[in-house]
Amino acid sequence: MQAFLSQMPQQIVNGLTLGAVYALIALGYSMVYGILGLLNFAHGDVFMVGAFIGYGVLNVFVPDQTPLIPAVLVIVCMMAVTMLGTGIIGMAIERVAYRPLRNAPRIAPLISALGVSFFLQNAILLTQSARYRDYRTQFLISPRLGLDIGSAHLSLTRALVIVVAVLLMIALTYFVQRTRLGLAMRAVSIDREAAAMMGVDVDRVILTTFFIGSALAGAAGVLFGLVFGQIYHFMGFTAGLKGFTAAVMGGIGNIPGAMLGGLLLGLIETFAIGFISPTYKDVIAFVVLVLVLLIRPSGLLGVRAPQKV
């Protein structure tokens, strides 16, 4: 019990950091699913590409050990360029791989997504080689900077990741709830044809959704690189799986659900490692997921849509 109490604060910090990254990835999954009914299996690889784009920008501004411009600016630049870049990549994927399949059986876009996933992973493998790339965050943010809350140490980098993730989620919520484009997105996710009849440009809305979802994944990639340091071409595989799990746990198609699901998954995994068994962490996470779904079959915040016959 003593161990449990003393480690709990640190594990909460750990879990929230991980959860913030998962939440950003899960958001992209949920948004695309909500609008298209499509599980974008290439999403994890967009996250990975984002991490590499961020790395590229980092190398421009921090060629050796000292940043050429203030660290804050470097990070802002990394985030901006990456989000723009992955957003564009997301839009390109939509146009090339998914739009032609909009009226196809639901399972066809899955294979197209798979093709995109193979392509992205191996494009990075080909051009960046298989070596792990290091974000060298210690040259941007000194690892000693941080806050000590009780027995937990909250490093500045972790705090940054959590804060930025939360800010992005708030921005997204504002966008979806308060702007016209957000309104259009909600309309399309409820009923695509009715929205089209109401004058909503469905294609444009779908493109925007992909842009935003992929931009968030890219942001997650940069944040991941900053706090966990090392990126490689295959990291999208697990990230995508975890993001998908988080999205489903929160209720797929549901934006607050994705955020909640991500944070919860991060916490569950961390607690499983810390207090039960690191070896079985995935097993435990899935067991919890199954229990959640048994109690609430549409996810935590999912709304059971009445089936229209």
Next chain:
Amino acid sequence: MSKPNLSHIVKLGLIALVVMLLVGNASGSASAQATSVKIAIMGPFTGNAASVGQEQLNFAKLAVADFNKTSGMNVQLVEVDTQLDAAKAVTGAQSVVSNNDVLGVVGPAGSQEIEAISPIFAPANIVFVSPSATRTSLTENGVKVFFRVVPRDDVQGPTDAMYMVTALKAKNVYVIDDQTSYSSGLGDEVEKTLKGLNIPTERDSITQKDTDFSALVTRMKGASPDVIFVPFQLANQAAQIAKQMAEQGLKATLFGTDGDFAPADFIKAAGGATEGAYVSFFAPDIHGLPNAKNVVSAYQKQYGDFGSFGGPSYSATTILLEAIQRAAKAGTPTRASVLAEVAKTNDASSILGIPIKFDTKGDIVGASFFIFQVKGDNFVLVPGAAVPPMSATTSATMSATMNAAVSATVSATAAQ
């Protein structure tokens, strides 16, 4: 304005094929005439373990190029990607066996792949030399075509454990493996030895896909270990643990093995967090060996830095190639003659800095382990720490002696 139909497509296809054959074969030089001798390399060139496989592949490519230059032969390297998956390795192995030009194989990298392909290579009498598989049973099952340039788990495990107890005075050890055959085998051996010496040992696992270990580090803080044993294949995972240990203030000595012996991934990537950590490796650091200078600089120029998998791969490839060269002296080399020559390998000064000679089981003779410590940007050899491998009896006697010594110390301390 004819519509394309079946016969049109077929005609076009045939024309295209003819054109390409002409173009592809329109070479002026004599490259097509040289002897078509091939060797294959099997490894994870794509997928999650690509960093290991690509390093092995690139060093092998370098070895073949160097060999072709010095010997005047023209040996070609055939790539067989296994993604560290036994089933893909099986299909790949079959394609190698059916390719009559291939006289020998370097790899595969993983012990489970070797278990799966031995039934295919053995009847075909084709030799295969692995640069990285350490599972003990691989040379205990009577397969005559398998050789390896790395020593076995049952030798390294007790050695490392003894070092931890005697030199590092560890009273409490945490063992983490990455659920691969290599890692869990080593972890098992170390745990067994430590338990035999009554040292409390915790055991946990991660996977090769994990990137965040902060929860694990917090958990380990609760156990307050003296030494944390991390026999990983991917050195950057160990570096990550070191970084997060520094972040959370967990002070323990990290002890890694072969896979962790990578300056870029273990030292630089950790940004100083691995200072003072130990790594055991069966050969000296080829970064500093005069023997290996040309190879190292050539590799670094073309591919960047490398870890611990490259040297053995270069060595294994060279062994195979030199065997082919010797077999060619007696006539056209065949799989059988190459196999015989590999068994006779007697390389006094290999790129690895250790002599290479195989015993009847296919293991390397007289291997010893070197303990390195991270100091600054490099691995520094701990003097006097080259420990020869122990036979089972020596190991048992040693552990009995150790046991007695340790319990004597413990009871002496308790009595105070």
Next chain:
Amino acid sequence: MSLEKIGQDEWVAQVEARRQKQNPVVAEITARWGRLPRVGKIILIVLIPVLLPIFVQNDYILRVGGLVWLYAVLALGLNVVVGLTGLLDLGYVAFFGVGGYGYALLSSAQFNIHLPTWVSLPLVTLFTAGVGFMLGLPTLRLQGDYLAIVTLGFGQIFVQLMTSMNRVGLPGLSAPINLTGGPNGIVALDPLHFLSLTMHSVTSYYYLLLLTLALVLVAIINLNRSRIGRAWRAIREDALAAEAMGIPTNRLRLLAFAVGAGIAGFAGCLFAAWQQSVFPGNFDVPLLITLYAMVVLGGAGSLWGMIAGAFVITVVPEVLRPGIQLLGIELQQIVFFGGILALLAIALRPRWRLFAVLGAVILSGIIVHLIAAALFPEQITGGTNLITAWLTIPVNTTTATSVGNFLFFIVVGLFVLLTQMPARWRDPVLVVALYLLAFVWQTRLSQEPSTTVLLLTGVALIMLMNYRPQGLLGQRRVEIA
């Protein structure tokens, strides 16, 4: 207007002409196939696979063939769950694994049980079907994608358990027991014994798997044509309506799970005996993805499509395998360039456009080479064959690699833009893109053949799905929203 077909609806009578207009190539193939007498069809379908080992003594080809049959069996089983009943089961490989490990535990030195084949095979199959049934039970409440995630979880749990259950410490035991061999798997399995035959060679497994495929195919065809098959398809189309029609959906869903799992379990036994070992990595997500690709590519719901899908997905990477050479040239290179030429031939009509584009590409290559040779004479290689001489490749390999990497992204961007561009700009951009692609091929793609295989597979999947979303042999279904 076809007057011979009196009494037939005109629209129906003109189906041939319509198909010809839509897609001449496929129409031609289908028409010729339809005109074959029954004997001809049987000959093509049955005799070629059966007689293959006699004409081709190459063990590698036979092994790939055997794999095609094995994967076809698995795809058929998955088809029962996904294609016929519409349940997105992402944990299917775990059943394959249960079969494999089941056989391994009953036929090896792990617990020193060596059951004869005629006992272990049915036992493991039934057990796996039971596991499928058990997995189906808690998922009855879940729809669609929630079912997917739960089954995915089950699959992951299975792999994790197989990996870590080599150190199972139960209370009351002095030392942990080794149940599954952990990452080292279980090796040295007994081969299959049928009557007096022991299966050792690749040829024997080829025939065994072919026979299994035939049996499973016949069984599923019959199941499909029966009430159960109709009920499954009804559940796939609209589960609520099916329930309202009196179909016991729950029981049938469980049956689908059980049948699919049973097939996978049986296949697992055969796989384990063939490989003579099992490892946890044999039953992980990559195989699941491969199976799904086969099912969807072949056309989910179509039985022959499964075999087609298995064939394509298994054979294409083998064809692209580095090291295979046809008349001295890498097969990968032939397939790559041949594929591009074929695509150009199909996409560029009239015929003169094709030659114009190709000519422009060759011309621009020569121009670039001349300019570069004038500006940087030392730094361009002479080239060992026609293609490398035509391209402008830097002598310094590091430069070549960096330029190649950079141009790779440019090429991808250009091709993406091409799909969205107005017609006027397409041809010039196409010329530039093709030239750069040839450069990237020579400097990067051909140097990393293992990575190129996956890149090409990815592109092929995207293109195949775009071209034929219903799969090769699938039916075009009208989705009524």
